[in-house]
Amino acid sequence: MFEILVKKSLPSTNTYAKKLAGDGKNAVVVALTQTRGRGRNGKKWFSPKGGLWFSVILRPKSPNLIQAIASLAVLRSIKKLGLKPKIKWPNDVYINGRKISGVLSESSFSGKLDYVVVGIGINANFALKMLPKELRKASTTLADEGVFIGTMELLDLVLLEIKRLLKEKKSNVIREWGKNSLNEVLLNGERLSVCGLTKEGYLIVKDAENKKKIVTEGDIVPT
């Protein structure tokens, strides 16, 4: 299902994959390093050598739960390595309160959905000191968690889980997501408990007065 292209260095695997997707191609693009790795809303994603930085071109009917599927695929793969990851909406995987992975999904529409490029970054085989100082407290890597797995082997694990999850019923994806999410988060300083996901992939939370709200955008923070 996935043709894998491995490049030594790219500005961003998402940008490269979007060009391929626009030309009608399907592939997985991997870069050993990225010089302009991207997070959401123009944020930077640091991508030193030793990490797993890749993008998958998907052509689903709807982009709704793709971000949840990608985060769950990372979570399942990291669990197989013996670690205890949690998901933070919309796109992060954490270990003991520290970010190990992020997902950036970008869609193209022309009347209908043309494609979704799902970019996944996993801090794998490099030491935390390779990241800028200001990120070290809030981040971790597989190496720092005492786990070693080759990046291509890790890629195989994640791709396998993406394939499996794409075949799952939406309700199962939502249920598994809920079981693996952080229970409590902060949004604009307010402490909220996480109830789950809507079928569009939005976050359902409850405030201190037990009032339910749906979060469609913004940066939530672990408590």
Ligand code: BT5
């Ligand atoms: C993300 O954005 O977490 C999405 C990251 C997606 C990266 C992949 S790598 C392959 C593909 N190609 C790309 O160009 N991107 C994708 P967001 O939730 O907006 O988080 C961004 C924030 O995470 C930054 O502002 C930093 O605070 C932090 N950060 C940056 N690099 C990090 C790293 N390597 N590990 C942990 N945190 C990092």
